[in-house]
Amino acid sequence: xxxxxxxxxxxxxxxxxxxxxxxxxxxxxxxxxxxxxxxxxxxxxxxxxxxxxxxxxxxxxxxxxxxxxxxxxxxxxxxxxxxxxxxxxxxxxxxxxxxxxxxxxxxxxxxxxxxxxxxxxxxxxxxxxxxxxxxxxxxxxxxxxxxxxxxxxxxxxxxxxxxxxxxxxxxxxxxxxxxxxxxxxxxxxxxxxxxxxxxxxxxxxxxxx
Amino acid sequence: xxxxxxxxxxxxxxxxxxxxxxxxxxxxxxxxxxxxxxxxxxxxxxxxxxxxxxxxxxxxxxxxxxxxxxxxxxxxxxxxxxxxxxxxxxxxxxxxxxxxxxxxxxxxxxxxxxxxxxxxxxxxxxxxxxxxxxxxxxxxxxxxxxxxxxxxxxxxxxxxxxxxxxxxxxxxxxxxxxxxxxxxxxxxxxxxxxxxxxxxxxxxxxxxxxxxxxxxxxxxxxxxxxxxxxxxxxxxxxxxxxxxx
Numbered sequence: 001x002x003x004x005x006x007x008x009x010x011x012x013x014x015x016x017x018x019x020x021x022x023x024x025x026x027x028x029x030x031x032x033x034x035x036x037x038x039x040x041x042x043x044x045x046x047x048x049x050x051x052x053x054x055x056x057x058x059x060x061x062x063x064x065x066x067x068x069x070x071x072x073x074x075x076x077x078x079x080x081x082x083x084x085x086x087x088x089x090x091x092x093x094x095x096x097x098x099x100x101x102x103x104x105x106x107x108x109x110x111x112x113x114x115x116x117x118x119x120x121x122x123x124x125x126x127x128x129x130x131x132x133x134x135x136x137x138x139x140x141x142x143x144x145x146x147x148x149x150x151x152x153x154x155x156x157x158x159x160x161x162x163x164x165x166x167x168x169x170x171x172x173x174x175x176x177x178x179x180x181x182x183x184x185x186x187x188x189x190x191x192x193x194x195x196x197x198x199x200x201x202x203x204x205x206x207x208x209x
Numbered sequence: 210x211x212x213x214x215x216x217x218x219x220x221x222x223x224x225x226x227x228x229x230x231x232x233x234x235x236x237x238x239x240x241x242x243x244x245x246x247x248x249x250x251x252x253x254x255x256x257x258x259x260x261x262x263x264x265x266x267x268x269x270x271x272x273x274x275x276x277x278x279x280x281x282x283x284x285x286x287x288x289x290x291x292x293x294x295x296x297x298x299x300x301x302x303x304x305x306x307x308x309x310x311x312x313x314x315x316x317x318x319x320x321x322x323x324x325x326x327x328x329x330x331x332x333x334x335x336x337x338x339x340x341x342x343x344x345x346x347x348x349x350x351x352x353x354x355x356x357x358x359x360x361x362x363x364x365x366x367x368x369x370x371x372x373x374x375x376x377x378x379x380x381x382x383x384x385x386x387x388x389x390x391x392x393x394x395x396x397x398x399x400x401x402x403x404x405x406x407x408x409x410x411x412x413x414x415x416x417x418x419x420x421x422x423x424x425x426x427x428x429x430x431x432x433x434x435x436x437x438x439x440x441x442x443x444x445x446x447x448x449x450x451x452x453x454x
Binding site: 017020042050 | 352356
């Protein structure tokens with residue numbers, strides 16, 4: 001299942017959040033060699049805050065984190081507006097109904113190939129479910145050459161925002177995906193997902209339990 | 210943000226406190242309110258025999274501290290070794306596994322873990338009292354917000370400094386500043402050179418070399434030249450490079 005972690009309930013999720021930042025360090029810094037900051041074994045950047053929305057997929061019985069992603073409102077500075085605006089031929093979609101998805105991170109021990117593609121499929125289904133809940137109808141994202149074709153083939157209605165920059169493996173490109181019911185149905189069919197994946201655990205109720 | 214306020218309130222408290230013990234209590238409360246359960250902010254000595262003037266705020270389980278003290282674990286504690294080698298905060302899980310540990314060290318870590326002392330975070334601290342220090346923190350069951358690392362560092366570094374200041378009111382009243390000649394002679398003495406050789410190298414008499422070192426010893430209040438060399442190194446008056454010939 002995929003937990004929605006927001007400012008309201010993040011108290012309940014400190015351990016999962018810490019594990020998510022640890023996995024991000026293992027994947028983005030140790031493996032992919034992205035030039036990111038780390039402190040005490042955690043990858044945290046200036047867009048990580050209590051106001052970001054995190055989707056953390058964890059195993060129900062063990063709480064082991066299997067994948068995570070971050071959603072940022074586009075009404076404030078975000079990666080596409082601050083670091084990747086050159087990837088867009090026209091001003092990228094932004095506003096109260098648009099989110100930016102970043103830091104999709106399958107657990108470092110996820111085997112490459114199908115298991116990673118499935119983790120992305122489940123996470124995108126989770127992103128779409130969450131977007132419905134919050135009244136968001138577009139999600140933007142930046143993808144590299146490895147992620148872009150995978151993300152386009154999920155079944156959601158995604159379009160590129162420009163030709164991108166770089167070549168070959170180093171190419172990065174910006175995309176916007178429409179969030180609608182038929183897209184979610186297609187993603188669920190593609191990945192054989194039969195029920196909603198997201199869970200929202202209120203902070204206070206969980207603490208009392 | 211709430212954690213930021215907690216940290217700033219603690220700094221404010223330190224500014225106004227006149228007793229180190231008041232800061233000790235507040236230090237533990239503040240870190241516990243961030244979600245840390247076990248705290249050991251101290252010089253790298255036996256926690257049951259802290260040095261006079263040394264900061265020692267430790268709330269590890271008493272049974273473990275007794276075992277730690279009995280086994281003289283401060284001498285082998287791998288966390289201390291890592292804290293002296295690493296310049297920045299580190300997680301035990303990230304580094305202790307990479308160290309070549311003796312059987313006694315491995316056993317010590319396992320025994321500590323049986324008291325819930327595992328998966329810790331250690332912040333190396335510069336201790337002005339010559340003995341190295343660090344602050345180890347172990348989160349409680351609910352964890353600690355990963356975004357509160359900055360506040361954690363503020364609280365630990367500032368709190369340790371404030372406690373040290375109150376415990377050693379005269380610590381920086383008279384910094385020792387060695388004149389150039391004394392520094393040069395002491396550095397050469399640190400490489401094992403005799404007064405005569407030092408004189409030859411610096412182009413002064415044997416007696417001048419000898420007297421310079423005697424004056425440096427007197428400034429530090431120590432009785433032999435080895436002690437003076439060590440003190441001057443800790444002060445940064447001479448550095449390791451000066452001793453490597």
